[in-house]
Amino acid sequence: MNHANVPHKTHWSRHAVFWDSFGSPLRPHREDVGHVVSHVLRETPLPVLLLMGVTPEYARTAWPQGTRMTAVDRCPEMIRSVWPADHVPTTFRVTQAEWTALPLANHAVDAVIGDGITTVLPRWEEIDTVLSEVHRVLRPGGLALMRLFVKPVDSESPDQLLKSLLCGPTLGFHSFKLRLLMALQPSLSAGVAPRDAYRWWKDLEATHPEALVRHAWTQDQRHTISFYEASPDRYWFPTEAELTRSFVKYFTVKEVIYSSYESADRCPLFVLHRKN
CATH class of the missing domain: 3.40.50.150 (Vaccinia Virus protein VP39)
Structure with missing residues (x-):
């Protein structure tokens, strides 16, 4: 990229x-x-x-x-x-x-x-x-x-992604980030701000810490989402x-x-x- x-x-x-x-x-x-x-x-x-x-x-x-x-x-x-x-x-x-x-x-x-x-x-x-x-x-x-x-035509919502994280098959962290970004995009014309993915992640850490344990994501992998925190960029x-x-x-x-x-x-x- x-x-x-x-x-x-x-x-x-x-x-x-x-x-x-x-x-x-x-x-x-x-x-x-x-x-x-x-x-x-x-x-x-x-x-x-x-x-x-x-x-x-x-x-x-x-x-x-x-x-x-x-x-x-x-x-x-x-x-x-x-x-x-x-x-x-x-x-x-x-x-x-x-x-x-x-x-x-x-x-x-x-x-x-x-x-x-x-x-x-x-x-x-x-x-x-x-x-x-x-x-x-x-x-x-x-x-x-x-x-x-x-993005899939029938893309999952953030709530569906959360349910998958809690109850579905284990997921690699980079696949999770990609799915999260896509789930947060309301339309192609709007795109998605990576900083919104960071905020969603922080909420996940606070409310569902068991998801982090369940998927066995490493600290190095999890650290990569912090780069989004103050980013002014948008993705499409x-x-x-x-x-x-x-x-x-x-x-x-x-x-x-x-x-x-x-x-x-x-x-x-x-x-x-x-x-x-």
Whole structure:
């Protein structure tokens, strides 16, 4: 997930420092990486890639020697702390820039890889500009592979989530955070403020401490939700249908791949072909 002009209190600077405390579904699983690599190499054996964000799982995987990658992220702390500079080829580079103005020439890349990028836009209305930029930098016929967070059509309410925490199967903490954020979003146009998730969590700690014990969440995992406390950011969780409507102007949806790990049903991989 991404993020020059990050607000001073944005939680991404803290996420960067504690990146190793996060896991799937908030970070891509090896299943996702395998799908991405196989689709890219099926199209071109020696690709030129754009990575939107600095997701290390995609940078550090076993790309063919000679592969070129440009990673673009707006958050300097994410670049400093998360980009695996010492573990990638010299043909890989990272640059700080906005996704609405990608620092690449027209038709410069064979494939674009993104992870959770539609959720972390400053405003949902920017999605068309971002997709237009992705279309611009892709070569004709190029591929965009986007693992994106989608809200179920029949999404659970906060009360339903609470009932599940108390009586349902045990849940990983990062799956819990994702479900909580989605449950708190009233509509796509409104989005959801992460600080509201923090407040809900503090109420849970005070009123149902048994839930924390039941799910055996570690202190390091639980600490990550504190980063939301004073964040001014908003997140956006569209449904799969809402995302598809956003894509249609620039891309053909070739395939939607659902992996098998916990909450993978909420973060499918969209395989998009550039419309010429």
